[in-house]
Amino acid sequence: MTCVMRIGELARRTGVSERSLRYYEQEGLLWASRTPGGHREFTEAAVERVRRVQELYAAGLCSSKIAELLPCMRDSDGGPSRTADARLVEELTAERARIDGMIEDLRRSRALLDAVIEAASAPGGGS
């Protein structure tokens, strides 16, 4: 089994560029020990973690929010998940509301696309 891996393998396994992985580490979203020579060494848990980070990025959270959020999650790196304090809970609640709004909006846009696509495929639609 692969207990430890370097950035190339992590990139390959997650589909995320090395550049991005270094950025994640810089932003505190990812932790890597170093070889004596300075090369990063990631644990198996990093794979899961990177996926989560990508998910949260896609949900519109910025690096700093994700950085606060991650340690409060289970399975992030096996550590005991911290509990969010009041301020963070408030912020996360706001984010959640934003996400809900986003989903709502996406549904509308999806319906819109649907209508156009259907109109184009419908028999009586076009020319």
Place this chain on the structure above:
Amino acid sequence: MTCVMRIGELARRTGVSERSLRYYEQEGLLWASRTPGGHREFTEAAVERVRRVQELYAAGLCSSKIAELLPCMRDSDGGPSRTADARLVEELTAERARIDGMIEDLRRSRALLDAVIEAASAPGGGS
């Protein structure tokens, strides 16, 4: 009634900045006639249109896609909605799939936030 309006009013009524409205026009998402002096004049339909554009932007479509899409929609500006050609339908179908994936991802992220928020509010959770 307000049959025609200038950019300031449209901005006020849609909550979109004048800057953005000018950009929309530049990108072909919005059409405005001009006064002899060169000031833009928008019709009532522009309000609805701007809202749609915002929606689609939020759904991650870029200007050019929106520009192609708009004329194929009902109520866009009262004109007879054009029918999307095969290429556009294909692109829109891809966008729709992307949006579906996005919604799925948002749901996951939402659940994640939910768990953290709940853990912080739960009695046995923290310190």
Place this chain on the structure above:
DNA sequence: CTAGAACTTGACACAGGTGTCAGATTCAAG
């Protein structure tokens, strides 16, 4: 006519995650 509000164009900057390049260093295999 005049003053001031509203509008015009053009340009520059930002956010923020990512691509990419350059030059130096490390690692692993022979």
Place this chain on the structure above:
DNA sequence: CTTGAATCTGACACCTGTGTCAAGTTCTAG
């Protein structure tokens, strides 16, 4: 040791919708 692949750091650029500033023009009320 040598060599080539992998990694390191740092810097610059991009995208794209939006904010903002500047200087000039138009509109409208008095």
